[in-house]
Amino acid sequence: MSDLAPVLTQLDNSLDQSLERLFDLLRIRSISTDPAFSDECRKAAEWLVEDLKSIGFDASVRDTTGHPMVVAHHEGEGPHVLFYGHYDVQPVDPLNLWNDDPFDPKVKEIEPGRKVITGRGSADDKGQLMTFVEACRAYKAVHGKLPCRVSILFEGEEESGSPSLKPFLEANAGELKADFALVCDTGMWDRDTPAVCVGLRGLVGEEIVVKAADRDLHSGEFGGAAANPITILARVLGDLHDETGRVTVPGFYEGVDETPKSVLESWASLGETAETFLGPIGLSKPFGEKDRSVLELVWARPTAEVNGIIGGYTGKGFKTVIPAEASAKVSFRLVHNQDPVKIRAAFRAFVEERIPSDCSVEFYPHGGSPAFQLDYDMPLVVKAQAALTEEWPKPAIAVAMGGSIPIVGDFRRMLGMESLLVGFGLSDDRIHSPNEKYEMSSFHHGQRSWARILDMLGK
Structure with a gap:
């Protein structure tokens, strides 16, 4: 025995x-x-x-x-x-x-x-x-x-x-x-x-604040001439992914390894599909990188997600205002050997390149850890x-x-x-x-x- x-x-x-x-x-x-x-x-x-x-x-x-x-x-x-x-x-x-x-x-x-x-x-x-x-x-x-x-x-x-x-x-x-x-x-x-x-997965959290005019502006008086921080911020965030779902921040995929084929096959054998994974939450189509299974997307691939946006008038009714500033909270889930310090620096440079010369941006870090x-x-x-x-x-x-x-x-x-x-x-x-x-x-x-x-x- x-x-x-x-x-x-x-x-x-x-x-x-x-x-x-x-x-x-x-x-x-x-x-x-x-x-x-x-x-x-x-x-x-x-x-x-x-x-x-x-x-x-x-x-x-x-x-x-x-x-x-x-x-x-x-x-x-x-x-x-x-x-x-x-x-x-x-x-x-x-x-x-x-x-x-x-x-x-x-x-x-x-x-x-x-x-x-x-x-x-x-x-x-x-x-x-x-x-x-x-x-x-x-x-x-x-x-x-x-x-x-x-x-x-x-x-x-x-x-x-x-x-x-x-x-x-x-x-x-x-x-x-x-x-x-x-x-x-x-x-x-x-x-x-x-x-x-x-x-x-590791994590990098970053809050960005885009500032333009020195006060909120009347959109009828200044619309079309004054920069709108919400529009600028929306363009920045919209540029984060390309049409295939990949993150476009330069150098973002440094340190990301491909998952071994044998491991991907073992995950496929579990029978999880986009429908079974997303169906219970009312969705059906994966939003991330194309041609990758949902398990690979959530287990072995990095992400960039916008977790919140604030700007302008958000109360009841309507107010035609061009806000002085707008902000967003963005997080990156990291995998393998991605460096959170490099990711943060690359993201900040990515944002700064898209800010008009007469506007400004401020950054506030919210945690960072490797995978x-x-x-x-x-x-x-x-x-x-x-x-x-x-x-x-x-x-x-x-x-x-x-x-x-x-x-x-x-x-x-x-x-x-x-x-x-x-x-x-x-x-x-x-x-x-x-x-x-x-x-x-x-x-x-x-x-x-x-x-x-x-x-x-x-x-």
Whole structure:
């Protein structure tokens, strides 16, 4: 019998007990954004420390200027991994939209053979992080040790912007640095198809303000002679894309790699089409680059989007005015090796070239971060996919995400380590919304999946 088989049996036999432990954690109202729940956040951190100690981890609560961190270490042979999760949760308002008390978790059968765990934090992120803890518990119960050296970092401010995280990483870099990080804050493609996330898009945000005359003007008196900032701004924004949907900012595609054909084929096999992706939101035709699938557009291609425009008279009725200024908020989602500093500079030059000489433009930056990208054939990714494929009905796929997980970039820049992103959430888990849930299959098979990955790492 392999080292793994009895661990999986242990997880199956102790599922009820692991569920009770999760329920204990879910009952703690660790809402990080509301100061009224500060004591509850500390209570959650202390609960996790005691639970990790019961497995044999050297665990402690670490104070910060905000909510505390949980740091734990367990010795082992082989590679050193740092597992990251967060114990804080989103507020529950509006409370009247919940079917049950959000902090009174339950197991419900929502359709024949399909059970879910309900409650705030069940999917984001308490249920997710406990899948890893339970895998460690079972491995330790069976073998008396872990197959590799494991450190754990649980934070309590992820839902409120992680203000204490970077200072904490800087102050404790030597202790926390590992061979690589494990992050369980992502999801599966569907209930049967697990996924390894290998790409997260970066972001550049920029607000531009175009100014012309020194005051608002009467359009009958000055129309046709005075520059209109709204018209100028509209032309600038209209020039951002060509007729094929490509972004026209010079140098924008530097650092953008083509997705391997084998990966594109695996995405095509998922059956997602423009109709299935856009139909639920009332659309049918992709707006971005031509001749690319919707999954490639949202997972592996960069974007330029206008997020807001302000200018002129916007109140009720009508006012024939040429405004003195107009503004827009523009964001760029970045992929692969695009440089956010270069993108910002190129965009500003692009705008300035289109501003008349007697007008002016001002820029206000709103964040900038590079994308995260692993090689699709990176050995760690390939082995994790193989381990997941052994556990789930369908083969694991390598996916990317349109959004970002800031901690992954922090780990790379501050600790010099890459991250393996494996999660078991589903798109209908209603995270951040009333009636959050976590599939029982995600909780059970998530534990078994981490046991398989730990076993793989040990070998």
